[in-house]
Amino acid sequence: MCGIIGYIGSERVVPILMEGLSRLEYRGYDSAGIATLQDGELFRLRQVGKVRDLACALQDDDSDATIGIGHTRWATHGAPTRENAHPHLDCSGDIALIHNGIIENYLVLRDELLEAGHTFRSQTDTEVLAHLIEHYFDGDLLAAVTAAVRRAEGAFALAVLCSRTPDRLVAARRGSPLVVGHSSTGHFIASDIPALLGKANSVVFLADDELAELTRDTVRFIDCDGVELHPPSHRVSADQVSIQKGGYRHFMLKEIHEQDRSIGETVREKMCHEGEDVTQSPFFSVCKRIAPFNHIYLIACGTAYHASLTAEYMWERILNMPIQSMIASEFRMRAAHLSEKSLVIAVSQSGETIDTLMALRRAKSAGAQVIALVNNEQSTIDREADVSVYTHAGIEIGVAATKTFTAQIAALGLLGLHLGLDHLSQADIQAEFGRLALLPGRINESLQKEDDIRTIAEGLHHARDVLFLARGELYPIALEGALKLKEISYIHAEGYPAGEMKHGPIALIDEKTPVVFLLSRGIAFEKVLSNMEEVRARNGQIIAVTDAPDDPAVKRLANAIIPVPNVEGISRPILFTIPLQLLAYHAAVWRGTDVDQPRNLAKTVTVE
Numbered sequence: 114m115c116g117i118i119g120y121i122g123s124e125r126v127v128p129i130l131m132e133g134l135s136r137l138e139y140r141g142y143d144s145a146g147i148a149t150l151q152d153g154e155l156f157r158l159r160q161v162g163k164v165r166d167l168a169c170a171l172q173d174d175d176s177d178a179t180i181g182i183g184h185t186r187w188a189t190h191g192a193p194t195r196e197n198a199h200p201h202l203d204c205s206g207d208i209a210l211i212h213n214g215i216i217e218n219y220l221v222l223r224d225e226l227l228e229a230g231h232t233f234r235s236q237t238d239t240e241v242l243a244h245l246i247e248h249y250f251d252g253d254l255l256a257a258v259t260a261a262v263r264r265a266e267g268a269f270a271l272a273v274l275c276s277r278t279p280d281r282l283v284a285a286r287r288g289s290p291l292v293v294g295h296s297s298t299g300h301f302i303a304s305d306i307p308a309l310l311g312k313a314n315s316v317v318f319l320a321d322d323e324l325a326e327l328t329r330d331t332v333r334f335i336d337c338d339g340v341e342l343h344p345p346s347h348r349v350s351a352d353q354v355s356i357q358k359g360g361y362r363h364f365m366l367k368e369i370h371e372q373d374r375s376i377g378e379t380v381r382e383k384m385c386h387e388g389e390d391v392t393q394s395p396f397f398s399v400c401k402r403i404a405p406f407n408h409i410y411l412i413a414c415g416t417a418y419h420a421s422l423t424a425e426y427m428w429e430r431i432l433n434m435p436i437q438s439m440i441a442s443e444f445r446m447r448a449a450h451l452s453e454k455s456l457v458i459a460v461s462q463s464g465e466t467i468d469t470l471m472a473l474r475r476a477k478s479a480g481a482q483v484i485a486l487v488n489n490e491q492s493t494i495d496r497e498a499d500v501s502v503y504t505h506a507g508i509e510i511g512v513a514a515t516k517t518f519t520a521q522i523a524a525l526g527l528l529g530l531h532l533g534l535d536h537l538s539q540a541d542i543q544a545e546f547g548r549l550a551l552l553p554g555r556i557n558e559s560l561q562k563e564d565d566i567r568t569i570a571e572g573l574h575h576a577r578d579v580l581f582l583a584r585g586e587l588y589p590i591a592l593e594g595a596l597k598l599k600e601i602s603y604i605h606a607e608g609y610p611a612g613e614m615k616h617g618p619i620a621l622i623d624e625k626t627p628v629v630f631l632l633s634r635g636i637a638f639e640k641v642l643s644n645m646e647e648v649r650a651r652n653g654q655i656i657a658v659t660d661a662p663d664d665p666a667v668k669r670l671a672n673a674i675i676p677v678p679n680v681e682g683i684s685r686p687i688l689f690t691i692p693l694q695l696l697a698y699h700a701a702v703w704r705g706t707d708v709d710q711p712r713n714l715a716k717t718v719t720v721e
């Protein structure tokens with residue numbers, strides 16, 4: 114959470130910072146601020162609210178400063194007020210600092226600094242770093258930042274300016290992501306690559322406990338012991354299209370509509386051509402690198418966890434071994450039995466979610482083999498895993514994940530198929546490939562139902578509670594449907610196994626409670642129908658999302674029906690997801706919420 118950006122070079126810095134901040138805003142958006150240096154003077158401006166509020170405050174800015182830092186905040190310590198917004202200053206007002214992460218020993222450091230006479234002006238953990246750097250500063254900013262980060266515990270990506278060293282920007286990283294970018298006009302630091310698209314042509318990923326010192330002409334990398342480093346640099350591809358709305362009202366809607374393409378891209382490299390043996394595909398050679406294992410843990414957070422749970426259901430049918438998907442933060446609390454025979458798969462869109470990363474590290478240190486399934490290539494989880502599998506969904510800007518979720522299911526489905534090759538016939542595999550080849554077209558077909566879904570969403574948007582019920586591999590999709598609705602519309606929604614409804618959620622049902630049933634001919638059809646009867650008997654409003662829309666019982670029981678193509682295998686959970694995304698989206702639009710930046714959420718959660 115929190116986005117950070119910095120630049121030093123020959124161009125005017127304020128427009129660069131503001132564009133970077135608006136691209137990073139998905140990481141946090143309760144306040145924003147910048148600091149620049151010009152003629153030895155430090156200028157700082159902070160504003161509560163979105164980046165556009167800061168932009169308004171800066172509209173008459175004509176500063177020619179060419180060095181600066183900017184921050185968009187997701188509050189952890191201290192309310193979202195101007196005093197708590199970044200950049201934070203030291204006592205002298207010479208040092209300005211931005212930070213993403215949490216300084217866990219900030220209370221100890223603060224007491225120490227208070228005793229040494231420092232004055233604090235905010236309630237944040239971050240401010241201690243500005244004072245600590247001041248404490249160690251003797252003319253060398255890099256040395257002072259190095260000394261300060263050696264004292265800091267917790268996670269940080271930070272950038273620092275000092276008016277007494279006006280041609281220098283220092284950055285450091287532990288835990289939270291940070292890249293250093295290069296262009297012909299100067300150097301950048303940013304929380305991620307999208308902030309630098311169209312600006313930098315190459316980037317270096319800082320690793321934990323590494324620092325960078327940027328001047329107008331040079332960048333120097335060192336570790337916390339001062340040892341010089343020469344990290345590799347990576348080219349940045351100029352995918353600017355993904356970061357524009359392309360005529361859609363919201364990024365989320367655009368991303369929902371992109372799923373034919375994102376699924377197509379994700380599955381293409383993981384399938385062989387018709388008539389070819391599966392072992393001829395490039396993806397098979399990736400899977401061959403996985404050493405023998407006898408159990409699997411899938412670890413993830415949020416939407417990625419729902420994709421993992423879907424994989425657990427799908428894989429159980431083909432892999433003859435224990436498989437468990439776990440919420441990454443809980444995995445770390447559990448006495449999971451890890452050994453070199455454990456296969457741990459970390460599923461993450463960003464590849465930076467701190468709980469998933471820490472769970473991965475725990476698995477690795479216990480000798481387990483780790484696969485990353487990520488969208489963001491070169492992210493920390495990608496780099497730390499033994500083997501990586503990619504979703505090629507493109508950049509996702511909407512905070513609520515959509516296209517990356519369905520791409521995760523597709524990639525996990527194909528990974529499971531390759532891991533279970535010994536248990537499958539060539540005919541089964543070819544049938545799955547055949548269905549996946551048709552999936553983009555079927556997704557488009559489902560998207561054609563958008564107008565009907567918008568109408569159903571209108572009826573739903575005044576609800577206080579909504580239940581999402583399903584069985585089997587559609588149960589994780591019910592969880593995801595509920596999560597999408599609550600994230601962006603703020604309607605309380607719960608996903609539940611339909612068979613478990615009688616053990617609690619049924620108490621919520623009355624004529625004001627919509628219940629969304631996911632109902633497939635292939636998954637306990639009759640039993641889910643019985644659950645629909647139970648809801649109907651209590652006057653609940655039923656929305657049936659189903660591949661059996663013409664079934665007489667469905668027609669009798671449902672108040673509204675959303676048809677889904679009737680397809681087996683990996684395609685089924687994906688096709689059931691699309692209408693739930695549209696339902697959540699349109700309910701949120703009817704309610705007038707901020708769809709792309711829902712309150713309190715952040716797209717990449719880099720604090721524990």
Ligand code: G6P
Pocket residue numbers: 414415416417460461462463464465466469512513514714715716717718
């Ligand atoms: C946040 C985002 C979700 C995402 C989750 C996990 O909660 O708002 O959309 O599913 O983090 O993120 P990851 O990048 O690890 O998939």
